[in-house]
Amino acid sequence: MTIRILDPTVRAEEGADVAVAKRVADLDGKVLGLLHNGKVNGDHLLDLVREQLAARYRLRDVVVVRKPSASRVADPDVLDRLARECDAVVTAIGD
Amino acid sequence: MTLTAAEHEVTGWAEAVEAYFERGWTDGLPVVPATADAVQAFLEAAGREPGDVVLREATRRRSITAEKVAINAVMAGCRADYMPVLLAALEAMADPAFTLHGAITSTGGSATLVVVNGPIRQRLGFNAGGNVFGPGWRANATIGRAIRLITLNCLGAQPGLLDRSTQGHPGKYTYCIAELEEESPWEPLHVARGLPRDSSAVTVYAAEGPHNVLSHYGETADAIVVAIADTMACLGSFSPGESFVVLAPEHVQILARDGWTRTRLREALYAGARRTVADLKRGGKLAGAVAPGDDARWVHRGQGPDDIHLVVAGGGAGGHSAFIPSWSRERNSLAVTREIRA
Numbered sequence: 001m002t003i004r005i006l007d008p009t010v011r012a013e014e015g016a017d018v019a020v021a022k023r024v025a026d027l028d029g030k031v032l033g034l035l036h037n038g039k040v041n042g043d044h045l046l047d048l049v050r051e052q053l054a055a056r057y058r059l060r061d062v063v064v065v066r067k068p069s070a071s072r073v074a075d076p077d078v079l080d081r082l083a084r085e086c087d088a089v090v091t092a093i094g095d
Numbered sequence: 096m097t098l099t100a101a102e103h104e105v106t107g108w109a110e111a112v113e114a115y116f117e118r119g120w121t122d123g124l125p126v127v128p129a130t131a132d133a134v135q136a137f138l139e140a141a142g143r144e145p146g147d148v149v150l151r152e153a154t155r156r157r158s159i160t161a162e163k164v165a166i167n168a169v170m171a172g173c174r175a176d177y178m179p180v181l182l183a184a185l186e187a188m189a190d191p192a193f194t195l196h197g198a199i200t201s202t203g204g205s206a207t208l209v210v211v212n213g214p215i216r217q218r219l220g221f222n223a224g225g226n227v228f229g230p231g232w233r234a235n236a237t238i239g240r241a242i243r244l245i246t247l248n249c250l251g252a253q254p255g256l257l258d259r260s261t262q263g264h265p266g267k268y269t270y271c272i273a274e275l276e277e278e279s280p281w282e283p284l285h286v287a288r289g290l291p292r293d294s295s296a297v298t299v300y301a302a303e304g305p306h307n308v309l310s311h312y313g314e315t316a317d318a319i320v321v322a323i324a325d326t327m328a329c330l331g332s333f334s335p336g337e338s339f340v341v342l343a344p345e346h347v348q349i350l351a352r353d354g355w356t357r358t359r360l361r362e363a364l365y366a367g368a369r370r371t372v373a374d375l376k377r378g379g380k381l382a383g384a385v386a387p388g389d390d391a392r393w394v395h396r397g398q399g400p401d402d403i404h405l406v407v408a409g410g411g412a413g414g415h416s417a418f419i420p421s422w423s424r425e426r427n428s429l430a431v432t433r434e435i436r437a
Contacts, residue, residue, distance in 0.1 A: 003111045005128045006100040008120055008166040010249040012156040040382060071197030071427035073154055 024088050027057035033086030035074065036066040037093050045092045053090075096135050098145050098162055115170070119253070122243055122268060126170035137165035141178035149182055150189040152250055154196035155257070159185065159249045164241075167248055171241035177219060177234060179437035180297060181241055184209050187299040187431040188242075194428040198301035199252040204260030205422030207242050208302040208339065209271040210406055212285035213295030215435055221273035225410030227341075228272060228305055228417070239269030264304040272408055278344040279407035280351035287357065287405070288432040295435040298404075300339060301428040303332055305417035310346065316353035319346050319416075320360070324367025326418045327396050330378040333370060335395075336421035337402045337430055340364065343409040343416045361400035368396035404430060 024030060032053060034046045043066070050062060063085050067074050070093070082089050103118075105111045111128035115121045127133075138145060138161055145162035152159075161182070168181055188195050188207060198205050211221050222232035230236060252258040260267075276283040285296035306329065310322035327338055342350070350360060373389035375381040397403060409415065422428060 001107055003105050003108065003128055004102040004130060005105060005111050005114060006098065006102060006131065006134060006166045008100075008129065008163060008170060008244065008248040010157050010159055010163055012251075013158060015156060069425060069427045071194050071201065071423065073196070 021083075027053060027059055027088060029058060029060050030087035031061045031063060031085055032059050033063045033065070033082045033089035035078075035082065035089055035091035036064065037070040037091065038067040039070045039093065042070075042092055046090065049090050049092065096138060096145060098131055098134060100134075100162060100166060102131070120170075120248055122240065122247060124268075126244070127172050129166045129169040133169045134162065134165045137168055137173075137175045137178055138162065140175035141165070141182060143178075143182070150185045150195075152189075152195050155251055157250055159245065163249050164245065167244040168237075168241045171244050172233065172237040173241055174219075174233070174237075176437075177238055177241075179435050180209075180211065180215065180219065180234075180238055183433045183435040184238070184242060184297045184299055185245070187297060187433040190431040190433075192429045193299060193301065193431050194423070195250070198422055198428050199246050199250055200257045200259055201422065202259050202261045203303075203422045204263035204267070205301040205303060205428075206264060206266035206270045207246070208266065208300040208419060209239060209242060210284055210298040210300070210339075211271065211273040211295070211435075212276065212283050212290075212298070213435070214293065215295035215437060216273040216276075221271075223273035223275035223408050227275075227408040227410075228266075228270075235271045235273070236269050239266075239271035242271075243267060243269065266302065266304050270302070272341070272406075274406050275344060275408045278411075279347060281347075281357045281405070281407075284404060284406050285432060285434075290432065290434055295437065296432055297435060298430055298432040300337070300404075300419070300430040301422040302339065303420045303422060305341065305419050306332070308416040308418055309414060310416075311414040314349060316350045316355050319349060319414075320363050320367060323416060323418060324364050327364060327368035327420075328370055330370065330374065330380060332420035333375065333378075333380055333396060334420070334424035335398055336423045336425060337404065338364075338368075338397055338421065339404045339406060339419040339430075341406045341408050341417040341419065343414060344407065344411055345414050346416050347407050357405055358400070360405065361403045364403050365395055365397060365400040369393045398426075
C-alpha cells in the first residue's frame, strides 16, 4: 500500500529586507559599531574586540550600543542607528 | 481544499513511520504518518484554510500556516477537534510578550507549559486531576507534543542547532495540563486573567519543570505557605521572573478553610519568597563578593504578587503542590492567555 506523507517543516522566508550588507575590505577611517547583547561580560568581550581592531586599523569612531535584554531582538531604532552611522558592526554573546 | 506541502511516497505504514525518523522530523518518538486526507479533516474541523498564517516568527522569518499546524497535529496523535486549542496556544505564543525565539532557543532550556481552562476541558477529555503532569490522557499528551513538533519542524529549534538548551527538561516532550476548576474555591486562571468564566482558554508560559512542594503534616494554611514560599526561594531558579503555583486540591482546601483568598496567598508568597543579597552572591546568582550589609538586604522572587499565577490541579489525595519557575529571569517572556474559539 502506497502512502504519501506530507512535509511538516517550514523554511525561512526569502526576503528583500535581509540582504547581506556590503562587505568592507578594511576598517581604516571607518566607523565601528559594537552591539552588546546585555549579558554579563558581553561588554568585556566587546572591549577586547575593540582593542584588537583599534590596534590593527585607524578607526574613525566607535559606536557602542547595549540591548536591554539578550533574549529579545534589538529595537528597530537601534538597528537603524547602527546601519546609518557604522561601516561595520560586531555583536557578541557574553555570559 | 488544496494543500501545498511537499508529498513523499512510501510503501507502507511502518515505512512511513521510519521515514519521519530518517528525515529528522520527530521528537525521537514515532509519529502518526500525516496523509492529505487526515490533514484536510483537521483543517475542516478547525474551519481554517490551509494557507491561513497562524504564527509568524520574525527573528528566523518563519510563517506557520494552518496546514503545517494540522500536519504536525496529526503526527503528534491529536484528534481533529483538538485543533482550536492548538491554534489558540500558537496565537498566544506569537504574542511579542512571549518572546518565542528566545524561549525556544536559550540555554535555559524551557518548554511551553500550556494550561487549559473552561468547558472545553470536559468536551475534549483533558486531565486536571491525579497525575496531572503525567501520562495517560490523549488531549494533554498530544496537544503538548504537537507544540513541541511545531517548535522542532516549523521554527527550526532542533537540539544542537537553534535549540541550545544546556539540559532542557522532560516537559519538552509534552507539557499540557488543565485546571481542576471544580475543586477550586477561587476564580480559575483564565478569569483571573480577564476572560469570562464560561469561556475556554489556554495560557502559555515558557517554563522550567515543576518543583514539588510536599507539605503534609502542618494541616494549616500557614504551613503550606511556608513550604511553597521556601520552594519559590530556592537559589537554583531564583530570579525576578514570573511564577506558576499549581496547588493540590488538598492544599487549596486547607487554605480556603483557613480563610485565605487568592490575593492574600499571592501577597504572602511574594513576601515569603525572598533571599538575601549575601545568599545570592554566595550561590553565584549575583556577581561579586559578599559585602557588609548584604546579609540584611532582601531580594524577592518576581516583581510583585501579580507575578505569581495560581492554578488548582492534581489528585484528591496528597499534599503535593508544584512551583514552576519561568524560563525568563526578567520580563523577557511573560505568560500569555488566549480564548479558544471552538
